[in-house]
Amino acid sequence: MPPLTTILFPSLALFLLLLFSSSTSNAHNITRILAKHPEFSTFNHFLTTTHLAAEINRRQTITVLALDNAAMSSLLAKQLSLYSLKNVLSLHVLVDYFGSKKLHQITNGTALTATMFQATGAAPGSSGYVNITDLKGGKVGFGAEDNDGKLDAVYVKSVAEIPYNISVLQISQVLNSAEAEAPTAEPSQLNLTEIMSKQGCKAFADLLKASGADATFNQNIDAGLTVFCPTDPAINGFMTKYKSLTASQKVSLLLYHGIPDYQSMQMLKSNNGIMNTLATDEANKYDFTIQTDGEVVTLETKVITAKITGTLKDEEPLIVYKINKVLLPGELFKPVEAAVAPAESDPAGDQTVDNENGVTGLDGRRLVMVLLSLCIGVLLM
Ligand SMILES: *[C@@H]1O[C@H](CO)[C@@H](O)[C@H](O)[C@H]1NC(C)=O
Ligand SMILES: *[C@@H]1O[C@H](CO)[C@@H](O)[C@H](O)[C@H]1NC(C)=O
Ligand SMILES: *[C@@H]1O[C@H](CO)[C@@H](O)[C@H](O)[C@H]1NC(C)=O
Ligand SMILES: *[C@@H]1O[C@H](CO)[C@@H](O)[C@H](O)[C@H]1NC(C)=O
Ligand SMILES: *[C@@H]1O[C@H](CO)[C@@H](O)[C@H](O)[C@H]1NC(C)=O
Numbered sequence: 001m002p003p004l005t006t007i008l009f010p011s012l013a014l015f016l017l018l019l020f021s022s023s024t025s026n027a028h029n030i031t032r033i034l035a036k037h038p039e040f041s042t043f044n045h046f047l048t049t050t051h052l053a054a055e056i057n058r059r060q061t062i063t064v065l066a067l068d069n070a071a072m073s074s075l076l077a078k079q080l081s082l083y084s085l086k087n088v089l090s091l092h093v094l095v096d097y098f099g100s101k102k103l104h105q106i107t108n109g110t111a112l113t114a115t116m117f118q119a120t121g122a123a124p125g126s127s128g129y130v131n132i133t134d135l136k137g138g139k140v141g142f143g144a145e146d147n148d149g150k151l152d153a154v155y156v157k158s159v160a161e162i163p164y165n166i167s168v169l170q171i172s173q174v175l176n177s178a179e180a181e182a183p184t185a186e187p188s189q190l191n192l193t194e195i196m197s198k199q200g201c202k203a204f205a206d207l208l209k210a211s212g213a214d215a216t217f218n219q220n221i222d223a224g225l226t227v228f229c230p231t232d233p234a235i236n237g238f239m240t241k242y243k244s245l246t247a248s249q250k251v252s253l254l255l256y257h258g259i260p261d262y263q264s265m266q267m268l269k270s271n272n273g274i275m276n277t278l279a280t281d282e283a284n285k286y287d288f289t290i291q292t293d294g295e296v297v298t299l300e301t302k303v304i305t306a307k308i309t310g311t312l313k314d315e316e317p318l319i320v321y322k323i324n325k326v327l328l329p330g331e332l333f334k335p336v337e338a339a340v341a342p343a344e345s346d347p348a349g350d351q352t353v354d355n356e357n358g359v360t361g362l363d364g365r366r367l368v369m370v371l372l373s374l375c376i377g378v379l380l381m
Contacts, residue, residue: 028166030056030064037159042072050086051224051262051316055116056093056166058266063094063167065142066159067174075174080181087180090116091144094130099167100158109134112145117180127179144177152176190318192217196229199312200322203235204257211247213254216278224262224317228299228308230326238326249332255279256286256329262317268297279329286329299323302330
């Protein structure tokens with residue numbers, strides 16, 4: 001009996017860990033937390049438009065230094081571009097947990113803490129740190145590290161605390177930082193077709209330009225865009241089929257390779273499920289399903305399953321992935337019937353259906369059930 005438990009207890013622990021980590025990926029939502037406090041409505045609005053809200057929700061342990069509407073209007077008066085504004089706001093997001101209690105109990109009374117500005121690599125050199133210092137009379141001061149030792153803001157109050165996931169603390173003023181406010185290249189200056197052409201997706205980029213679909217992709221960059229570009233061999237093997245489409249079908253097929261939203265690899269992995277695309281014009285049209293199996297992320301249409309094989313560019317709000325097959329929408333190509341075994345030969349050559357994922361998924365679940373019943377059995381003994 002002892003040797004058996006030593007094998008099964010770790011399995012049970014592993015199972016619980018898996019259960020735990022899969023069911024808690026969206027533990028907090030900063031937009032919802034701040035929505036209860038109208039005095040932070042401007043700050044909340046800009047967390048959303050700069051895509052920082054999604055970044056904050058994705059992190060397990062975080063502190064947001066919230067600015068009320070008055071503090072925000074003095075920041076907005078500087079008329080920074082949206083991208084510099086994003087850097088300034090990301091300096092107000094600490095990648096560690098500071099509840100109001102911990103604030104007053106900092107070892108030696110002062111600390112430098114990393115922020116999201118630093119953590120995302122946007123900050124040059126060693127900037128992107130915030131100095132938190134306990135001051136006389138129970139006050140706590142905050143200042144950007146690159147601010148000549150000046151602590152611009154003081155702690156006002158705790159807005160929300162979910163230990164040790166997210167803490168939202170109001171501070172009195174914007175943290176000034178020349179580094180964060182510096183002008184940055186705007187994403188719309190990113191040349192999508194050039195990025196793809198230089199990294200193995202020239203054939204797809206050429207189709208975008210020839211069909212005029214590139215304009216729709218470019219218009220979506222600023223608001224957030226995810227592009228899946230099939231590699232040159234995948235496009236070359238597909239050209240016969242492509243040529244048989246009408247002009248508007250060609251555009252729909254190309255738009256089917258974009259999602260009007262920024263989806264990092266981490267977000268794709270945690271948002272498994274149906275995704276609308278740039279081609280979607282009504283509910284349940286031109287969508288596909290994201291599936292994750294370990295480190296492999298696949299896109300399943302009703303016709304084929306493609307695999308993400310690399311990332312060409314990740315500069316929020318734009319992300320461009322490389323995929324190994326052309327995504328064939330069920331609206332333009334004959335869907336494969338669920339019960340039918342994978343076809344032995346397919347006219348499109350490399351466009352064969354891959355049914356393996358569904359099967360391994362089922363086996364995995366069955367394995368966990370067996371493991372669980374074994375563990376329960378041992379516990380009952
Ligand atoms: C904090 O996050 C963990 C992991 O994401 C989650 O399991 C837990 O429920 C969260 N705590 C609260 C109070 O929401
Ligand atoms: C967060 O909350 C807002 C407002 O309630 C909602 O629109 C948004 O979809 C939520 N985000 C997530 C990731 O659940
Ligand atoms: C606190 O101060 C002592 C003495 O100056 C130093 O040795 C220690 O590293 C400091 N601790 C932290 C966390 O900075
Ligand atoms: C934080 O700033 C204060 C005031 O300028 C300074 O005395 C302190 O040394 C700084 N703390 C750290 C850890 O750099
Ligand atoms: C992208 O770069 C190509 C040359 O590499 C150029 O022909 C095209 O006009 C550029 N597109 C945009 C939107 O600037």
